[in-house]
Amino acid sequence: MTTTQRTAEPTASVQYAEVNGVNLYYEAHGAGGPMILLHGGLGSGEMFGPILPTLADGHQVILVDLQGHGRTADVDRPLDITLMADDVAALIDHLGLEKPDVVGFSLGGGVALQVAIRHPEKVGRLVSASANIRRSAIYPEMLQQQGQVSGAAAEFMKDTPMYELYQRVAPRPEDFPRLLDKIGEAMAKDFDYTEQVRGLQVPTLVVAADADMAPPSHFVEVFNLLDGGLRDGGWAGEGRPKGGHALAILPGLTHYDLVDSPLFAAVTLAFLDQES
Structure with missing residues (x-):
């Protein structure tokens, strides 16, 4: 494991961890209770830049670049959220963390859910943002x-922020078409995690x-699976979900700017930070 310091972020500890055959890149920001923070597809931990200072004020935020994304090179296995969840679990062990909170957005939200x-x-x-639990819920x-995402689209994405980021930070910038192929294959697979979420x-x-x-009805459905939204909450919260679960539908936002929002x-x- 090596440690370097970025000049642009002198307080960030920048490291790699060998987990499950993946050389997983992560950064640690701030101090306090640990929070694992997981980015969306075709992104990296950098996508949390606008809100990172807020999250790291009182928490040790560990930004992870998932398999094949950002500064983590791809390996010879599918892009599967269950495998990436096992990577995150192995990272938790590697860092010796005691029950960190796990926060994820989009792809990262699905990985966080699986962790x-x-x-x-x-x-x-757990905070799972913009993560569908059934493929059929997507418009x-x-x-x-999503069906059009493949390596063949790489040429058309050269003016996008996703391509620019990958070319700037990836260990093998030439792997971008391979990442698109794997993302496309992953999105084409049907999934339904209803029963797992219920438990x-x-x-x-x-x-x-x-x-x-x-x-929004899909995310209300997820909340229902967690015993939420089924009855009045009560004066003292006695009717809230038994597991301590909660729901937030954030106004005026989309899938593409939620991660930048102070509301998130x-x-x-x-x-x-609420009392358990």
């Missing part, structure tokens, strides 16, 4: 767009934009 499903004993609280026009043992905040990739930071911290 809590597969390794509940390793997680304190049909979005499914059609979640970790206090969970479900977050979505009010104009997200799936309708605010609801995340409010949930993580």
Whole structure:
């Protein structure tokens, strides 16, 4: 394991951890209760830049670049959120963390959910943002767009922030078409995590934009699976979900700007910092 310091972020500890055959890149920012922070597809931990100072004020935020993303090179296995969740669980062990909170957005939200499903004993609280638990919940026009994602689209993405980021930081910039192929294959697979979510043992905040990739009703459905939204909450909160779960639909946002929003930071911290 090596440690370097970025000149642009002198307080950030920048390191790699060998987990499950992946040389996983991560950065640690701030001090306090640990929070694992997981980015969206075709992004990296850098996508949390606008809200990172807020999150790291009172927490040790560990930004992870997931398999094949950012500064973490790809390996010979599919892009599967269950495998990436096992990577995060192994990182928690590698760092010797005691039940950190896990926060994820989009792809990272799905990975975060799987960390809590597969390794509940390793997680304190969970925030899963803009992560669908059924493929069929995604708007049909979005499914059609996802079906067009493949390495063949790399040439058309050269003016996008995703391409620019990958070319700037990836260990092998030439792997961008391969990443698109793997993302496309992953998005084409059907999935339904209803039963796994129903059994979640970790206090969970479900977050979505009010104009997200799936309708708000889908995220209410997830909240229902967690015993939420089924009755009046009561004067003293006695009717709230038994597992300590919560729901936040954030106004005026979309799937593409939620991660930049002070509202996302605010609801995340409010949930993580409340008394158990």
